Amino acid sequence: MKRLLAGIIVATLAYSGWWFYAAHAMRTDAQGWFEDLRAQGWQADFSDLTVRGFPNRTDLTVADPVLMSRDGAVGWQAPFFQILALSYKRDHVIVAWPDAQTLTIEGTETAITSDGLRASVVFDGQDILRSNLEAPVLNLTRPDMSLALADTNIALEKTTDSSYRFALSAGSIATSSPRAASGIGPDSLASARAESLLEFDRPLRLDALTDAPPRLTRIDVQRSEITYGAVTFRITLAATLDAEGVPTGDMSITADNWREGIDAARENGDLPPAVSDGLIDLLTLLSTFNGTRDSLDVTLGINRGTPLLGPLPVGTLPPLRWH
Incomplete structure (x- = not known):
């Protein structure tokens, strides 16, 4: 004893x-x-x-x-x-x-x-192997706007030395823009989700702030959906990025009832008239090549940040970088 x-x-x-x-x-x-x-x-x-x-x-x-x-x-x-x-x-x-x-x-x-904003992180030394962030309620407020998200989940998993599977979903998203008195359209951006493969020039690490962060070199958006009322935009993207984050590759866009959705967003105040008018003009142009008046199914080439419909430039994509 x-x-x-x-x-x-x-x-x-x-x-x-x-x-x-x-x-x-x-x-x-x-x-x-x-x-x-x-x-x-x-x-x-x-x-x-x-x-x-x-x-x-x-x-x-x-x-x-x-x-x-x-x-x-x-x-x-x-x-x-x-x-x-x-x-x-x-x-x-x-x-x-x-x-x-x-x-x-x-x-x-x-x-x-x-x-309930929490994240789980699994790591090996300083290298991040996988992570999952969740928030039942998440609100972002800036001087010019606010954003309210519900049931948000972000997942990251290492697949090779410097490649990662990335997924994002939000059950609902609402903006601070004032609603029109008519009440036309939804009260929120109903849902958003995306699944991607990301490649960096080196692994993601816990000490990213104390060192230069890894640079994103390739992105493959295998699936993404943004739903607003009656319209759902589906976007896929496969692109390489240069040192400044400027993409080159291909992008496909499909949507039904897109005109109704943009009209509702403008009526609700979610889109300024100048933005919605330009967006309608752009989507109308794209739908004439592959789609109908209210549907869209088109593939665009991307040359150094410029989407191309054949030889025709149709806008500019921002650099994809975080530093």
């Missing part, structure tokens, strides 16, 4: 020591991450950093984190941020965001409010 008791005590002390070692390593890694950002000219501050969860978990909480790039173009701040993990499974974590946070992109602040 004495030997058994002694064994239990030794095992308990060993496990406790291991937990405190893991907690200390987690805290040190987090502090080092902030220090690396500061060394690169970022503002990277927090008011407190704690690790709790003994004996089975190592849950890191960062209080009042503030990140801001040197030029002020990119930033983020929140009342707290959490990374939750089982103490014996450190390569799989849950990331939890607060109900309110602020994101700055190109100097413009976006207020983010959410309910």
Whole structure:
């Protein structure tokens, strides 16, 4: 009995020591991450950093984190941020965001409010193997607009060294644009979903902010659907991207009742008249080549960001890059 008791005590002390070692390593890694950002000219501050969860978990909480790039173009701040993990499974974590946070992109602040915004991340060393983000409620508010999403899910899975399967879905999307008194058209963008394969010049890593982020080199949108009332646009895309993110490849677009959908969006205030008029002119032109007055089924070539209907340019695509 004495030997058994002694064994239990030794095992308990060993496990406790291991937990405190893991907690200390987690805290040190987090502090080092902030220090690396500061060394690169970022503002990277927090008011407190704690690790709790003994004996089975190592849950890191960062209080009042503030990140801001040197030029002020990119930033983020929140009342707290959490990374939750089982103490014996450190390569799989849950990331939890607060109900309110602020994101700055190109100097413009976006207020983010959410309910249950969480992400699961599985990694090997610094390389991300797979991740899944979900939010039953997610609201984005900028000075000029707001966007409300429900049942949002984003999934990422590594398939080869630097290729990833990417999927996105949103059960409903509503904008802040005022609705017309007539009430014509839907109250929201009913749904959106996309499935793609993405290739980068190197693997996605956890330390992306402390290093130059990977560059997207190819995108294959195998399926995407955006539904607005009676109209559903389906788009596929296969393109390579140059160093500036400018695509070259092919794109196909199909839609039924597109004219009714655009009219409803304009009536609801979701599209300014100038935008909707130009969009109607463009889609009318495309439908004359393959489709009817209200249906569309056309394939476009893309030459350095310019969609081509045969030799005819029909607009410009923005660069696909994140830095």
